Amino acid sequence: MTDRYETRRSALFDELPESVETVYVAPSETLRYLSGLSMHQSERPTLLVLSRETEPAAVLPKLETDRVADALGDDVSFYTYGDATDPTRAASEAFDRLAEERELSGEAAVEFRSTRVLEYNLLTDYHDPASIRDLEPAAAALRARKDDSERESMRKAARIADRVLQETFEDIEVGMSERDVERAIEKRVIDSDADSYAGGIVTVGERTAFPHADTGHTKVEEGDLVMIDFYIRVDGYFSDITRTVAVGDPGEKCREVYEVVREAARAGREAVAEGVPYQNVDRAARRVIDDAGYGDYFPHRLGHGLGLEGHEPPYLVEGNEATLDVGDAFTVEPGVYVDGVGGVRVEDDVLLTEEGAEVLTETPRDLRIL
Incomplete structure (x- = not known):
């Protein structure tokens, strides 16, 4: 056989x-x-x-x-x-x-x-x-064309990531450091059915304006944004999720940025369909950000493939004219990062099935005030 x-x-x-x-x-x-x-x-x-x-x-x-x-x-x-x-x-x-x-x-x-x-x-x-x-x-x-077994592993990874993230939200409070938050995530992943914690980034306050900073020692203050981005593996397959939350009222500007990113993420997810060029999904989300006047503050592609690696083809980026196919799994993760103010990213894992786009990560996307 x-x-x-x-x-x-x-x-x-x-x-x-x-x-x-x-x-x-x-x-x-x-x-x-x-x-x-x-x-x-x-x-x-x-x-x-x-x-x-x-x-x-x-x-x-x-x-x-x-x-x-x-x-x-x-x-x-x-x-x-x-x-x-x-x-x-x-x-x-x-x-x-x-x-x-x-x-x-x-x-x-x-x-x-x-x-x-x-x-x-x-x-x-x-x-x-x-x-x-x-x-x-x-x-x-x-x-890129995930079979049924691969799809189920990725669904399980996303379910675990959702649970870990929402439980970690309950821990976050003024005075915690970025490293404290990441350790809380890692401990929960180790105690879960995941293979492993595969890395992450936690940033606080103005450091959320750095799209790919290292987790550091900055402590949470009242009114800060907290950006959490992490990977886990299940059966060798990745999930990758980002949510941005606030500890207390983050102020009008941060709320505005958050709503722009949330709407861009929705537009990106809704653009996913078989036969659509990858670049068109990027365009759908980027259009929302451009129209809001924040185009210069969205410096990266909309998403990347997921599977046995946390970053793998296909890439949702301008210039990629290849088209979405059933079995593709990838992230949709628009972000806006404003120096001196802060940044917001909302990232979900999406699987294209025979029935259409399946969003694997389900943690709510409305601004959460802790």
Whole structure:
């Protein structure tokens, strides 16, 4: 019986030009997608080798053999090497054995974003660098179309994120620091059914005007905005949510900005439909912000894909003329950031299903005064 990973590996070649004979996959989320293997990059070069006509092969340290065999079964050929003072040289010798047996040549594909020079250099003795293509467009096209199992994992991740966020709101009070708030979130995630807390940003007061600041030690004061943005993983799949709340009355200007962003987020979500260009969803939200006079204060794209990574294709940004397809999962997260005043971002996770746009995150979007 063909398993989901075999099906994905076969489908990958359907997304590539027929001239590509070999695919090399380094440790990455694409490796996990194609094999079920979750491997970190280390000083030991590792490559999964796929071809149209022959069984998979792996160039890897000997100590990883059992784990890879469990994932790929008995049909994989191993080209292993032991620990050495120079693991790169040892890996190169293993790759030479593979190349000799497989007669490697012709066009190949690797994922430029995740493949290090360490692995890439193994290929260049056997493939002209000019013939090596970027695998990411093909891999991204597959990974973007979430199947039923992936969708359910993302729904679960969003449910947990909603619960954690709303419980954390009850903790926030004057005198707490940004780090205090993030620790409260992280503790709740650890105590939940999520795989892990995957990172976040908490900013307070005027620091909310920095779209991507690090969580710091600034303490909450009466009237401050508090922006909370965090990721969690469930079954390897991400949720990503942002809400901005106020501790006491934030003032008329902050209320105005909040309403503009809330309306922009609504417009973005409502623009989601099969066949709509990604850039049009960005445009729908951005139009609201531009019309309100805050266009110069919205410096980032509207959203990014979600899946095995917190940021992955597709990107909802001007210039992306590709169109939304069933199975796409992504964020819709407009923001307005005004120096000396503060910033507001409202972020939701959206899945495009056969029935239309499904908003996975449900935490209320009205301005919450704590």
